[in-house]
Amino acid sequence: MTRLPALALVLLLALPGPVQAAGLDPQAVEQAQSFAQGDGKAIDPAMIRLQVLLDRSRFSPGVIDGLAGDIVRKAIAAYEVANGLDGKDDAALLQALAAEDGKPVLQRYTISEKDVQGPFVMKVPDRLEDMAKLAHLSFTSPRELLAEKFHMDEDLLEALNPGADFARAGSGITVAQVAARDEKETVTRIDVVKGQGALYAYDAQDRLVAFYPASIGSEGTPSPTGTHEVSAIAPEPKYYYNPKELNFSGVKTKDLLEIAAGPNNPVGTVWIDLTEPTYGIHGTPEPALIAKTQSHGCVRLTNWDAEELSKMVKKGTAVTFME
Structure with missing residues (x-):
């Protein structure tokens, strides 16, 4: 079985310092060859390039914001494990990512x-x-x-x-310039790692083919344990809140609620239903908060990551929840 990516910090070469938003230059983004580990408060042109390239490779940085942080480090670690890189040279990482399609970011x-x-x-x-x-x-x-x-x-x-x-x-x-690709990968196994806030997707050869940051459960509404399966995929889902099955903090209604579809629906633009009742993998109305806040027990991804994953799984795909 393929080992999950280690989350050791990747050694990165530093730029003179992240560039503030007011001074952003698109050419600086395209030409960046190394990226800073900044404080996560200032936009770095090279971090923008890195995030776009990771996004296109299916090793998602979550929302592309040009900021350093834990999500990007986890995506880097997963990509390097999947592609046999040693984690010591960010120029080599950028070169490997850019070589995948050769397009500007x-x-x-x-x-x-x-x-x-x-x-x-x-x-x-x-x-x-x-x-x-x-x-x-x-x-x-x-x-x-x-x-x-x-x-x-x-x-x-x-x-x-x-x-x-x-x-x-x-x-x-x-x-x-994000990818609008026709998905050809078939995911046969998913590992949801609660402690990492991450979802790892594998193909039939047990190759890691995708990584997505995720919000996974909470103390009040924990995620499932063990292995379950994908039972159905619902694009543009409505959201139903049944107070007889769910008891979310702050929700006072005793009636069944039906919430219309849309990107700002509580489960976003797609619902990947699991065989464990009431649980699924789905999108979100707040992509910037993915892996930074908790969920109501389900696995919450950005809308675009959930949509991408939904095209690679099918009924019966195994989903294992790990601590």
């Missing part, structure tokens, strides 16, 4: 009419009871839509496009 994109026409919601309510009153759980703005479309944090989108009007169709903006 940023692109110019023209905002379309579809991007701005909505419908949008003014604000996503905090309470499930109020969510259930809405006809849809869409994005709150074209900016949020565009950030998610390109797997980016909204602050990074702004930093790359200072002064841009994201609500104007025909405007040109700079965004991450």
